[in-house]
Amino acid sequence: MTKKKFTETETSDNWKKALVIFGKHEMAQTHKDSVVTWKSYQGTSKQGNVAQMIATANVSEIVERREYLRRIVAVTSMLGRQGLPFRGHDEGEDSPNRGNFLACMELLKEFDPFLQKHNPPSNAQYISPTSQNDMIDCCAQEVTSVIVSEMTKSKVYSIMVDEARDKKAEQLAVCVRYVSEGAVKERFLALAEIKSFDAQSIANEIQQQIQNYGLAELKCVAQTYDGAAVMSGSTGGVQAHFRRLHPEAIYVHCYAHQLNLVLCNTCKAVPEAVELFSLLECVYSFFSTSLINHHKFMETQAKLGLTKTELVQLSNTRWACQLRSISAVLETLPAILECLSAIGSPIAVGLRAKLYKFSAVYALLMFQSILSVTEGLHKFLQKETLDLAEAFICKQAVCDTLKGKHSDAFATELYEKTKALCNTHSIPEPGAKTRHKQRKMEDFVLEATVGSRTELNNSDTLKRELLFPCVDRMVGELDQRFCSVDAGLLKGVQACSPKSENFLSEPHLNELAKHYRLDLKKEEVLVARNFLTQKTEAGCPPKNMLSVYNLLDSDMFPSLKATIQVALTVPVSSCSCERSFSALRRLHSWLRQTMGQKRLHSLAVMSIEKDTLQHLSHNRVIDRFATLKNRRHSLMLPPTK
Template identity: 50%
Template sequence: IKNGPMQPKLSQYPQQKFRLKKRSFQYHWFEKHNWLEYSKKNAAFCFACRYLGLKNTKDSLLSNGFNNWKRALDSFREHEKAAVHKGSMLAWAAFRNSEVHGDVVQQLQAANENEIKERREYVRRIVTLRVCLSLLRKQGISFRGHDETEHSQNKVNFMECFNLLTKFDPFLQKITKRHLINEVILCCSEQVTFSIVSELKTSGIYAIMADEARDKHKEQLALCVRYVVTATGSVKEHFLGFCDLKSFSAESITESIQHCLRDNGLEDLQCVAQIYDGASVMSGATGGVQAKFQQYHPEAIYVHCYAHQLNLVLCHMCKAATDFFNTLENLYTFFSASLIHHKKFSDVQAQLGLKHSELVQLSDTLWSCQLRSVNALLTNFTAVIQCLSEIQSTTATGLLTKLCDLPMVCCLFMFHFLLGTTEGFHKVLQKENLDLAQAVDLKEAVYSALKNMRTNEMAKALYDKAKTFCTNNNIDIWEVEPTVRRKKQKRMDDFLVESTCDIREEISGLDNFRMKLFYPSLDRILSEIGQRFSSVNADLMKGVQACNPS
């Protein structure tokens, strides 16, 4: 079979007499019928049918051989039309193909090996892309961007890194890019989530933390878990996923949390605590999320986030000096909104030998902004005063007048002192390894420290520091003895009042500073800490410590 049909070329093939003519086999028949072979018996056979076809047939090309040369061409054409011959030819072609590429099993094995090789190359490229993933992760850069279309001049961060590697690797050019980025992100997400869930199930108990997060026009609930690693005893906090919110009702939020827990196989695991902000829909004792979540997890006590409570305390305290913080915000806007003013501010810093730094914008959600804004002004006070005095504008003159005032400087030092006292507590509350005992002890320590500072001596020390600062910066100090308070005119005929910022308590002298600013602000923060930090957690902590005094 490997040698193929016998097709000898003879100078003269044996002749047979057909009536009056003698006829013989013709060699050129081989060219037209490649399956044809010739035997020494002066007979023709079909090679394909003889070796690879059916044996029980009456066709002479298969049995005894064909030698009727008179109608040879007609017989050959009829034989080629037969189904048996066509099947034999296919079998012969497959045999010849197997000789070159191997048999069916060998071809399947080769195809499988090629597929395995290609997949391994694909995985190798995926692993190689860890360079991109590590870079984005290290720099805190998002994978996706605003415009992911092919015609975008600035595609997503991952795709830009991927395109750079593609230029040097032809194999990556064959990979569908959008499919790849989604696959990589999904694989990373599944692996990280699987690791977190495995540790959670080993731990046996956990706590959840949830807060709302808006993505453009879509409301989501960010769900985090907190648990203790059994092997090491260390505390871990991890982001578990986003829950889509259909509405802002307590039922909808609770169901979203439960759905996320069910998807990760945590529904039946014991949840011992739930931490949210103080919004009524979350903290309501009867109709809030915490009450409805306890129907599924009775052991899950509700804890109002301590860091959020402290932020509310500080924000409430700062509202007592609205004019002061409005001035800080106006200063930031004045120097950041104008490139000319910002350049002037930088030049003055360089002239005075100050380290270059920026003023800080206030924010109700970025909790450390109040102290950072106060510290920034205190550090750059001299540069700010000089800039405002050299800039010829009504806004600069108004800001300069406000700053060159003893009450303003007193507020600056007082809030630097009060906010600085709570800053350490602020940072500790946001550590993932903080436990309830430390939080309660720190709250008590900060409360006691602030309470002990409510003395005339502390007020005098802050007031004297402010006076010294004013003297060093050539700010005139006007101290007036306390007088009978002048009654403010409440009715202003023929005038439209657009702002009440200037209607404030005048602070002139130590007694006024102590009675009208320092004590009220300190009393406000002490009252807020006492009210907002519930004693329920303290009682719970005493019970825990009774079980384990260490």
């Protein structure tokens, strides 16, 4: 062993003294410093340097904050989906009712070990009213971004708009329709308050919403509104102003509104129908406004062994209520007549006298039969996935069914049914002889009634004066009103449906494609016919327009599939807007009148598009919340390498 300096004070070449020398070296400060340095090096190699250790600690804190925010997002999403209020009147710590949001957080904390251990600083609890509003906005924006992303991939869309009074403001609901992932979707886009009610202002507001969501570059193929003049005017209405910006956007008058107008105009044109529905409204008011009369009505039903049934109020906008009202009166007719007799007031006597007529029972049974034919169409037209071709087919089927009721056979059947019901309730059948009133104004042209009317006293008179006029008027209204779409374009849409007689008719498809500036290839249509024929022979025929769209490959039939996509995108009704107003009434109740427009819009998006909200990634919402504004504490994870 060569002689080397082992310590700063001593060298040795005698191994007999090595242990003593090692002991002295171990006690030296230099050795201690070296050991500390070595241990630090070992720790650094395992845990990283100081900067790395600080970064690691920061990431763990961010992960913990995001885990805490996941609970807040979950509570916000649940309350938004259910349309429940967030805030309480008094949110102080001593308040017995701090509001649904804070109550849900407290309930979670009772069962969640993470929340029990997590103790955030006072400036990072994210449960203040401002933070609640920010989280609501982030959830709504993420839902809308999903919708806009799907629309961007689809490239074409239709717009549906309706307006309604909300307290002291006029709200404009904007919905869109498009095809995405092999399905037709109708989505709620925006709720905007409008200050001016003229057509130009409404059209400008619609265009502003389109631009706000970055949809200006997409093709709008159709616009659907109700029949209000300011919306449907062909020269100065909203549809005219909107078409100046979107020339391809055809106007579709909401078919559900059309059907409602058909029934309204039919009943207004027949005096006996006006009297009948006025009588039904009076009977409803008589038993509903007075609790005493209502209790007697319920007791009479129980005494007669009838199923307890409430009378239904009539509605000018929802004609399904008319059918339900007629059915309720027919089901409880014995109780109504007996109850009116027992009450005996002048109003009760008058109502009973009007109901206790053969013609009144005949009219009830007649409208029950007629409205039952249109009831299915009412529900069918409200489907989101319904296409224009199928709606037209079903409308025509209803027309044909109503035409079948314009027959002596149905008139005889209806008369016999009325006769049997009247015999059950001892209502006398009208006699053949009638008392003729003097007609002083018979040779004059009149603009108002003089009180003279044909008495409905036999089968022929009822058929001629009541049944046939109602059926004829309804059929005529159906044929006249359901024609807002250009006939050529309608045939083009029908050519995309396998249920149509002109399915894949090249001239009709060309007309549709030409309007929307699509270059339809003739060869694709020919190949598609053979392809779908083979599918039909193999036992897999396309059932509807959407199934045809899904069967056609986008690489093999690009232009034909684009044409069918346009036909699917054209909406039938604006019922999605009506549904949004139903949600608005639940959200903007009298207890929440101080809510601002931005918050109302966000809550409406969350409530209406609850399915999209439920499947939303919490991390995406948290990322948007983190970047919404500068935060005291970081909430964004560093990018992974």
